[in-house]
Amino acid sequence: MKMEQIPTRSFGKSGVQISALGMGGHHLGSAEDRKTAEAIVARAIDGGVTFFDNCWEYDRGQAEDWLGSSLKGKRQQVFLMTKVCTHGRDKDLALRMLEESLNRLQTDHLDLWQVHGVSFENDPALFIRPNGAAEALMQAKKEGKVRFVGFTGHKDPKIHLAMLNTNFPFDSVQMPLNPFDATFRSFEKQVLPELNKRGIAALGMKSIQGHGDAVKKGVVTAEECLRYAMSLPVATTIAGMEKMEIVEQNLRIAQNFKPMSPEEMASLRDRCNQYADGRFELYKVSLKYDNPEARLAHDFPLDMQQLEVKQMMRATENTGKAFPSVSQ
């Protein structure tokens, strides 16, 4: 019998309820092994998490693969999201990626399919062009393979606004939301109100700013960051949990969640405003969080230290195939 609960919220104006805490897919793919990932997912579901994030390119498919086996027999209990990694490329590529995602996730439909990593200034134009990813989103929805569609990005509120200004009927938008964001190239200030106005589901991420440097340096605690993000008018806050202890910590915060008072939020913002040069939000000011798919599609330099690049190099060794490759 389920004893524990997490507050639920409406996914945009759809009325579909999702948990206010969501599980991040990237960290799931970085768990110690498949068994650990399965245990993490089982524990999260028991604890009241229903929203599961993922992405075609995370850990070269391992994140989707592990989530797929973790959800065996539990698919109906969750709201399943994954992302497509065209980064400006054609509709056909997007649809092939969708089939791969469905296979790995062992399901015939997604609850939410989002365009991943909208980070470059011409991404909105490339998305909406004839034969671009926008057409894939429409088609997948029409075919019943996905219920809702949206986009994500961590770089610049202006790019998010340009996506919204294409007037494509997005159901959701994902973005970094945390107390540092509030005073630096702010999604909270510039994008969130626009989503609320349009009834689009807002999905928060990077509540501890990606790698949690500010937490490690003692500027903020993980708990106050997560509580801050969850106190904003969002449908859910997606958090990475690659270890059981982190699952337990986040479940405890979410299960006991009381929104922060406006005064608490303001004082946290003030504390973070001392670092208004982006040092704790490197995803906005550098390529650090731009995955190889995005960089290759836009012809930006790769970072040989990046986990994804190392995975890519290992996976492409001796195959003679260029990366990225979508299997037929």
Added chain:
Amino acid sequence: MASENDTRRAFLQKAAVIGAAVSSAGEMGAAMAQGSRTKTGGSVPRRPLGKSGLEVSIIGVGGYHLGSADDDQAATALVHHALDAGINFFDNAWEYHEGLSESRLGKALGSRRKEAVVMTKVCTHGRDKNVAMAMLEESLRRLKTDYLDVWQIHEVIYENDPQLIFRPNGAAEALAEAKKQGKVRMVGFTGHKDPEIHLRMLASGFPFDTVQMPLNAFDATFRSFEQRVLPEAQKRGMAVFGMKSMGGSGEMIKKGGITPDKALRYAMSLPVTTTVSGMNNLEILRQNLDIANGFEPLSAAEMTAIRERSRLWAADGRLELFKTTTMYDGPIGREQHGYPDPEKLPA
């Protein structure tokens, strides 16, 4: 790899010998060394340096690349060759190659200091006036001079830099004091990141004489300094120094976006005082001289055609990595702003 390097070194040694010969031959200069590729009657045009009464050549020698020349001799040959050919503007910065760039320029200029307009930059990156004044003394010592023609705040690229510079006891006070003491004639600032940060610096009302910024064919349609900052600087009668005409490390050329000739011509045709160009060997200096000698600006129609052709590549900033990545952000600035070092954050 090794053989390629050897070849390059051999070539450069030969080039350095030619350079040395030229400098000992005094006024003979560029024309002889350039041989058949020299345009007859060529000379590098000059433009007024703001309101100073000085005139500077329309192309300037970038200081960073002086530090990457093969050795001191090669750097000296390059500086002498440039002076002989009519280039009198020399860029530098306190932090380039941990002082090597300044030392090399100081050594090369020697008794020819007065022929040159010398600029260097101060690297407080948000720190106090005192740090700036100490850096100034060090720069003067390395450059073997008792005054600078231009002293600029280096790398204004972080969003809180303007605030840090203009705070009480910030770098702006050092600029004013150095000018009052007669140690510097003109003051300004530089940065490669974002026109908005430049505009905030200008909006402070501080009496900057100069400003340096990336100006190139790809900038015109992407986070554009040309569109947004250049007109503002002109309106104020400031001297403008363009830089990164080829994308910082020639990315625009290597990726086939534009030819070096066109790239430099485009930058030099803008209403700037000079275009700072990195040259770490005589071959590049000669190529630049070929363009600068008797330079005629491109027509408005030619400029438009280049911009339009560039628009496609410019749209995501792939050819201006100094704006879109941390690749060009120096280690001292990163340290002061709590950013990881280049090893941990390469881009």
